[in-house]
Amino acid sequence: MFFLWLGFVLPMVIMKDCYIEYAALRGISADYISSIVTMMNSPVALAGLIGFVVGAHIGSILGKRLLKNILKKQLI
Structure with a gap:
């Protein structure tokens, strides 16, 4: 599960500019994007x-x- 979470978060941290551009192209509002990246x-x-x-x-x-x-109960 850690790597699943990391897969969603890592682009926001490492490739912030690309993530913002990608999210804007998908129609996500700029206020929402900036709040998520800030968080x-x-x-x-x-x-x-x-x-x-x-x-x-x-x-x-x-x-x-x-x-x-x-296992203790099964072995007894």
Whole structure:
């Protein structure tokens, strides 16, 4: 999932001018484009990345514990 999210965000960060031009050609309003690009180049994007990593780590811990409990019950 991380790479899917990265695929949407990366062009906005790395190729900002091309993304703005592409979005304008698709008929998206200039105000909306500028607000999205501003948000992606701010601490909001960093917070989203940190939240994603923390959430993935918590999910892996919970999944590991759940799987361990299920396997213990099946082996008994």
